[in-house]
Amino acid sequence: MLALLALHLALALLAPAAGARLGRNVFLLVALAPAVSAVWAGAQAAAVLDGRPPVQTTAWVPGLGLSLDLRMDALSLLMVSLVSGIGTLVFLYCARYFPADQAGVGRFAGVLTAFAGAMLGLVLADDLILLYVFWELTSVTSWLLIGFDDEDAESRRAAQQALLVTALGGLTMLVGFVLIAQQAGTASLSAILAEPPTGGTVAVALLLVLVGAFTKSAQVPFHPWLPSAMAAPTPVSAYLHAAAMVKAGIYLVARLAPAFAVIGLWRPVVITVGLATMLVGGWRALRQDDLKRLLAFGTVSQLGFLMVLLGAGTREAALAGAALLLAHGLFKATLFLTVGVIDHSTGSRNLRELSGVGRRMPVLAVAATLAALSMAGVPPLLGFISKEAAYEAFLHGSGPDLVVFAVLFLGSVLTAAYSARFLWGAFVAKPGVAPTEVHTPSPGLLAPVVVLGAAGLLLGLAPQVADPLVQAYADSYGMPPEVEHLALWHGLTAALGWSALTLLLGAALFARREPVLSMQRRAGRVLGLVDAGRSYASTLTLLDRLALRVTVLVQTGSLPVYLGTVLVTVVVLPGSALLLATQITGDLRAWDRPLQAVVAVVITVAAVATARAHRRFTAVLTIGAVGYGIAVLFVLQGGPDLALTQFLIETLTLVLFMFVLRRLPANFTRQSMRTGQGVRLAISLAVGTFVTAAVLVSGQARTAPPASQAYLDQSLPDGGGRNVVNVVLVDFRGFDTLGEITVLVVAAMGIASLVLAGRSRRSPRAEGETSLTAATGQALDEPGTPAPERVG
Structure with missing residues (x-):
């Protein structure tokens, strides 16, 4: 069974390249996947009907207890016959349905084959999590198939509607699956059906699962996505909406009903x-x-x-x-x-x-x-x-x-x-x-x-x-x-x-079709008030308007506002828990040596000077003094390796600041200096108080030895270095560092491309033309839309 799924995947990946050479005849190639599956299912029919269903188990994620459990009983055999048997004929039909010069036919054949494989896996899955994975794969591939003509607005809307409705149902169903698996103590579908769990939690879980089945199989009130999906090519309608995808919800109900129909x-x-x-x-x-x-x-x-x-x-x-x-x-x-x-x-x-x-x-x-x-x-x-x-x-x-x-x-x-x-x-x-x-x-x-x-x-x-x-x-x-x-x-x-x-x-x-049609038109004026299709459209419109209002409210374009929001969140959420924490006990030492107090005073003065500086150059120098002062504290505390890293970072940061300052005005604007000074001061004091209290409390709340001691002990024998910070960054957490470097490189490439693109477009603009950069003009400057980024 796993080989059949692999065959579908291989042909799906091969189809785009084969389509470039074979044209519409690529469907004759990919039809091998459902044809082989149908023949295999026919060969296994005697064993299935005799009560000996084929079973296959392969380890997937052993650490999480996940495995690829596949099983074909009578219901699965019936569904495989539909999915693969009718699927084979639909593939052959496609080979003559599409024009010989149809663009993207290889891509379409690949997605259709991938869908056939996902549907096959769905009806063979004997594990709830695996079933959900294949369930979502059918949603994604059907979205691609319905929206095959991506230049047609109707096709795009239909694909989006199908994906939104079925994905929402799928997520709801997943919650139900998790609850059922917890109550049963296993995610094995056959084991759950053999000894079904009971209770109020299971009854609620089943209702959640039914929501997923109703959305997938176009039940009221989720049905409008299916008629809208008729924007897809006819073979898609014949396969997905007659023999395969819409049967997924029906299959799930048929699978669970023998064990759970009497519950709730x-x-x-x-x-x-x-x-x-x-x-x-x-x-x-x-x-x-x-x-x-x-x-x-x-x-x-x-x-x-x-x-x-x-x-x-x-x-x-x-x-x-x-x-x-x-x-x-x-x-x-x-x-x-x-x-x-x-x-x-x-x-x-x-x-x-x-x-x-x-x-x-x-x-x-x-x-x-x-x-x-x-x-x-x-x-x-x-x-x-x-x-x-x-x-x-x-x-x-x-x-x-x-x-x-x-x-x-x-x-x-x-x-x-x-x-x-x-x-x-x-x-x-x-x-x-x-x-x-x-x-x-x-x-x-x-x-x-x-x-x-x-x-x-x-x-x-x-x-x-x-x-x-x-x-x-x-x-x-x-x-x-x-x-x-x-x-x-x-x-x-x-x-x-x-x-x-x-x-x-x-x-x-x-x-009496004409009188009936007249009656329907009259009734439609009343029934239209509860039309599910209109309700879906109204819901999307409401969400769009709500998203715009929230965006206008939150995306003010002010970087200080963004930073302030983040800092307030950091203080309020963990700070609430901190207020309920155990009181600070034990001896508190202001310093180990007087020189530490002197350095701390210098850091504090430099920080205040940064906040009050009118010139950008002055602010950069004073904030650099804060960083170097912290490095001195590391030296006094006995951490020269950490201090060396801090010195290097501060130096590099100062150099970068100097490059940036070449492009900025020398002074901060008076408006940015005066706006919300009281609020900024309050946030700063709150953050400082919170961080200080958090450090003091966390030091007394240890339930295990600190991890830092292991780094100190293993830095030289395992990492071959005496600079513990460097060993941690390069060896113990090397993949983390590599990931961070990758993120920085990607961000740098993006910024560089924007800068180069902006330079290439520097030319006299036509009268009335609007710039799309925050430096030279307003972006999205229509009324009621978010403002551009600004620094004050």
Whole structure:
């Protein structure tokens, strides 16, 4: 399993370079990764179904107890089949979807392969932390895929929205994972599910985990990111938003439900959110004219359906959910790829502009019809079998189950209606609309669509092929006396009657599409007040305004204000704890020898002189006297090596100051000298008092021998030097010193580039042109924006 992940990574890294040579045919190369994964999963299917799941453990960070634990059970096998099987067909589709001269095709192929690997790792992970890592990798790679056309503002906004929503949910989920791992005493997913922890902390943790699942799988109220993501290329929509990424949250709920569905608010929260999502998505799909957005809202609706089934916590619902999980991946990928072919061949996705496309592309029309009928729940397709099983799971229950069934029935009616709307809009000849000009698509573009569409029909005619797999997952809820199997014909049952009624009402709703559309427009004026998409946009606007206000308040452009803020923070936060510290005890010596007091007085006088100096040159000299005075104190205290280092630093600092003074006025401005003198004096006294008290208290609060003694003892034998300070900087803490030097070098390079760039642009400016440097003009000088840096 680890080798499969490595294969995805290797091909993802190779793809950009290979794309430069192979063009769009690079997808044929990177398709090897999901193809090999699908073949491997098929080879392991017998062992998995026999209760012998492949397991692999590799040390990752042993010091932190982290390892790469991978495991493929029945649920993982089902997801790998979707991720890798459909993924292979999507990769082959890409090889004919993109133009031969498409820019950045290698980069796109690399990111898509990386996403496939991240999704594969997610469904195989047997450790909560590892699962989270792959979870976030899918968020980042999907952000890159959605924003592939980085010059399009809509694509950038959609990518940002998807990343913000899913990353926020991921961080919330991580907190839940940590709490669960603490309560269970392990982060192993299989161990946690075998002996699930209980208690109030676990109930709260599960709610946090559900937030992550809801954001990833576009549940209400987090669903607007999914329709917005239709700005991505169609293969991305077919893969991420039908077969892979949006299934991650569904997978997580399905993974945890057998162990945790009975704890806390799991069932009411999952079922309520799922039902609301199913209705909202179906209702919104009925008024979409863009075929991709219609499918996007249809996907939202179906994800809500899946959330209810796989989160309900019963074996019957889990069986139906696993079957629908497979069916949805097949029919929704088919339909998204169909839209890509139509857009590629006609140049339009607007269902009111398309007319007679089915006559010009009959093979595509047949494949899409099979997929749409499966989505609507028409026999003999796999979608019908899964929907009938879903009805059966709730139809014979108590009052709450009947309420769930009623909402599922209503949502399924909406599904049948927007399925009909898709077929009518994409393929039917419309009165008053000119026949659409169609460019015949290549066989390579049609083949994946036909394969996926046919798969839904074949599995519907032979459900016994998929039945062992979904049964194996359902068995995680225990074995009932009578096992319900997937079958095309169960006899004349109530579920069959409700399925037929669903199709009839869906057809009637589609037939009355114009009155329904008018009703939706009127209702939209009221429902728009609670529209989640508008709420997201309003929240971003509010955050932008708040950030601007905070920036204007904090970024005043005054360096003394910045320094004062830092110093006040240093005094207030640790100072509060210092007030509660143990009182200073023991003997306090003012000095060891009188000469120390003389040097201290000289340092104090020099510091006061620095604060009162009017000339910059004078201030530099007096502050240098402070530094040299401290070096003298080190000598008197018996630290010549430390004193030598201090002398060198002070000398270098003085030299640098002299270079800087050449570019500054000789005197400080009177305004900078007078502004806030009382505040500055108060801050200075507070800092001095705090530092003095902190030194005195810390000296009496030791709980262990000082680390300095070890440096003194080991400096000569280990470092080969008698200057302890130098040995510490160069040997004991050599990497720290190297890091600090690196930071200084990078900063120097940045400053030098700015200076050189400024010199190269020194030329007479056009009238009204504004300088962007603090030295010669105002930056960001519009009203209400932060001011430029100033020193006073």
